[in-house]
Amino acid sequence: MTMNEKKKNESTRTTQQLKKLAQEIRVNIVDCIGSIGVGHIGGCLSIADVLAVLYGKHMRINPSDPQLDGRDRLVCSKGHAGPAIYSALAAKGYFDKAELKTLNKGGTKLPSHCDMNKTIGVDMTTGSLGQGLSCAVGMAIGSKIRNDGSYIYAIVGDGESQEGQIWEAAMLAAHKKLDNLIVFTDYNHMQIDGTIEEINDIAPLDKKWSAFGFRVFSIDGHDVDAIDATISRAKKSTAKPIMIILNTIKGKGISFVEGAKVGCHSMPLSAEQCELAKKEILAQAII
């Protein structure tokens, strides 16, 4: 085997692993939300692929030492995607998969919205939209002071980006030249009351972020290779914080959820639907 072939084989293996992890995360999301019968399924499924790439490859973390000093951190600023984070954490072995089925039950460690004091592996408490990105900026500044070389990742919603605080955070991040801050926008074009374009349009999003001093990438948010390659490029970039716009589909991976369009923000999931959904996810060939 030539060097090139070896490299190619290795990268195919990585792609397959990441796709498999994304698949596992999606199945976990269905189990998690299905266990209580209703939840924010759409915005969980739209970030499954980026979570697979972060947890499967890029984040410097250790599931058996969740509080590891100088670890990379992820702030899910769109806190209602808690079940997606829990699904990734369970896949990585932070806790038992059976625990996913305690979502939102009285006394649970897995509340609908991310809570750093309740869930092992969750790096920030979110749920009141607009605040998480500022918290990530604080962490990125902290990492610069400590000089620990960590990366701080944040995921914001496109609807969430209507909050003024997002742009206050953006301005400071660029001013502080936080090149250790990598932010993703889940650009699924949907919020609760309608499409982003109907309610309060945030376009042109790429131009806004570059005007705010970010280095901006815009990619297919369901292409694990593209996400992987872009994060690698982002890590090499200096002097500017990074915005990776993930062009996504709300509800991605389950056709009846995708088909519900704006209605998939929060929707009921029956036991039969869960079975159907898992079948569909697992039927996706991994190439």
Place this chain on the structure above:
Amino acid sequence: MKYQMLKDMLMRDIYVDFIREQIKSGDKVVALEADLAKCSGMIALQKEFPDRVINTGIAEQNMASVAAGLAAYGFIPFIHSFGPFVTRRICDQIMISICYAKQNVKIIGSDPGITAELNGGTHMPFEDIGVLRSIPDILIYEPTDNVEFKKILPQILAHVGPVYVRMYRKVPPSVYDENKDETFNLFKAKVIREGSDVTIIASGIMVAESLEAAKMLEAINISAEVIASPIIKPLDTETIIKSLKKTKAAVTAENHNVCGGLRSAVSEVIVENYPVPLRCVGVKEKFGEVGKQAYLKTAFSLNAIDIMSAAKEVLTNK
């Protein structure tokens, strides 16, 4: 169409129906939403009257000050979001753009306290009343049930000045019989059960629990008077003190932190006017958490039995 009894309606529908009437019959009322029109039911009106229902997207602070601008232009804006996002999140905008600037904006916060259920701690306001109560001029009103809410809404509109409404979204417990011609005054509390040993002062979903507690107390020969106090600011001092002069013991019951809410308001009034022992039922300096209402009621000790215990205890201090 079959007539729907008020007690079977979602409380949010009473709000939306009222706004629809106002938009149809007048040119002053506008409704603002911050991406929760689907949750308030206002989404229907947004389609029907796109000029009069303004959705700012997820930007509550902006919504509050935009409403103040509309008010300065002669409109009467009603703004809505979940309770925490339309109070603590926008406290300074309420203070400055609305109250200090004396703008006539009505604030509707949905899912008070534990009724936020599965949305959990971030969405579960136990502090909204406390946050707003120290701002001059604002009225704070928590509907007792649908019958009362329907009759109070026109008074909220007629009142010139900011009003915060702590609105339940689903079907609330029913307290008043809609077939009786009961009258309500926005500024008045109401004695809804007479008694002589202890006065229970309650708001929101805790009124029904208090009536339940009063029945349980009766079975052990304690006569409890129950006052529904939907108006928390300004408190109806007259009705409360009159009752306490008779019973000489008070229990407050609220779906809110006891620090800053109804218990605080009642304490202030009785200490100055007619000191009597008081015990409180409410959230005791805790943050919210996820769960269904039945679980949360027990987790935060908000059941009739807790009111009964408080009443028994306060009697030993008489």
